[in-house]
Amino acid sequence: MTFTPASTRRTAIRIASAAAIGAAAAAAALPAAAATAPVKTISMRDDFFVRAANDATITLKKGTIVRFANRGVENHNATVAIGPVKFRSGKILPGGVYRKQVTKTGKYIVVCTIHPGMQVNLRVIK
Numbered sequence: 448m449t450f451t452p453a454s455t456r457r458t459a460i461r462i463a464s465a466a467a468i469g470a471a472a473a474a475a476a477l478p479a480a481a482a483t484a485p486v487k488t489i490s491m492r493d494d495f496f497v498r499a500a501n502d503a504t505i506t507l508k509k510g511t512i513v514r515f516a517n518r519g520v521e522n523h524n525a526t527v528a529i530g531p532v533k534f535r536s537g538k539i540l541p542g543g544v545y546r547k548q549v550t551k552t553g554k555y556i557v558v559c560t561i562h563p564g565m566q567v568n569l570r571v572i573k
């Protein structure tokens with residue numbers, strides 16, 4: 448299949464439009480109050496949650512939107528094993544992101560149920 452320069456241009460415009468629509472849909476999915484909320488990205492690799500070596504617990508302010516970003520090549524998930532609010536991401540594909548706004552203070556132990564030992568501890572403070 449060959450592309451003329453004109454069809455290549457159209458394709459590029461379509462892709463840009465789809466990206467804009469996707470971003471708008473993602474923004475609409477979050478509550479209005481979340482628009483100004485702080486965001487903390489926690490990367491997931493094969494097979495661990497990325498955190499500073501000397502930081503056993505990641506401390507977050509209540510209201511923070513946590514982005515669990517799968518930067519590995521395997522599927523992962525973020526599931527609260529122990530915590531004041533239970534949430535489970537479901538399968539996060541490589542390159543995928545799961546967002547969760549933490550609205551209750553306390554200690555959360557978040558695991559990936561696919562990989563035993565894959566865990567991150569969160570402390571949510573006022």
Ligand SMILES: [Cu+2]
Pocket residue numbers: 494522523524559560561562565
């Ligand atoms: Cu995993």
